[in-house]
Amino acid sequence: MGTVVVGIFQDHDGLVKLTDALKSAGMSVELLRIISPDTPAEYLASSGARFRFSGDAEATTIGSRGGIITGFGGTGVPGLTENFPRVEAFHGPSIDEMLSELDIPDGRMEDFGRAIEQGRSVAGYNAGHKIDEVKGMFKNSGAFPVEVF
Numbered sequence: 001m002g003t004v005v006v007g008i009f010q011d012h013d014g015l016v017k018l019t020d021a022l023k024s025a026g027m028s029v030e031l032l033r034i035i036s037p038d039t040p041a042e043y044l045a046s047s048g049a050r051f052r053f054s055g056d057a058e059a060t061t062i063g064s065r066g067g068i069i070t071g072f073g074g075t076g077v078p079g080l081t082e083n084f085p086r087v088e089a090f091h092g093p094s095i096d097e098m099l100s101e102l103d104i105p106d107g108r109m110e111d112f113g114r115a116i117e118q119g120r121s122v123a124g125y126n127a128g129h130k131i132d133e134v135k136g137m138f139k140n141s142g143a144f145p146v147e148v149f
Contacts, residue, residue: 004103005134006124007143008115012036012044014142015123019047021137027130035098036121049123052098054116103149 009015015034022029029048034040037054045051095113102124104112112122123143127134131148138146 002103002149003127003129003131004124004149005127005131005138005146006102006104006112006122006149007138007146008112009121009123009141009143012038012040012121015049015121016041016044016047017141018123018137018143019044019049021141022125022134025133025137027134031126033102033124034121035095035102035116035123037116037119038121052093054095054098105149108147108149 009018015036019029019032022032030050032047032049033052034044034049035052035054039045039053040051095116096109099109099112099122102122104124116122123138125134125138127148135146135148
């Protein structure tokens with residue numbers, strides 16, 4: 001039997017309850033892994049949990065600027081006043097790769113991946129010998145289903 005407790009949460013309110021429960025029990029929130037299609041509220045983002053955003057990465061354009069004196073580059077400073085826009089894209093791991101970090105077996109990836117695609121979050125916690133206690137915290141925080149892998 002594994003030691004990673006995994007649950008599906010309808011919203012981030014349940015995840016906040018879970019982080020509070022872990023802290024109250026004196027457990028490390030840093031062991032909590034969250035995969036979500038939504039960016040977290042500030043409290044959740046600063047809770048210590050490791051948060052992974054599963055949304056599609058999009059290229060972002062960083063605005064172009066003119067030079068210091070003129071809009072055409074005049075006496076620009078290299079690295080500060082470049083005249084061309086830069087496009088940077090971030091391509092993170094796939095949902096399956098993120099779920100595999102929670103020890104979810106291949107045969108169950110589709111179920112958890114579908115939950116994320118439907119707007120829910122998946123959280124996992126390496127509970128060690130405290131599996132039953134952590135499962136209870138997940139359930140009391142609104143996770144359904146809760147499983148151990």
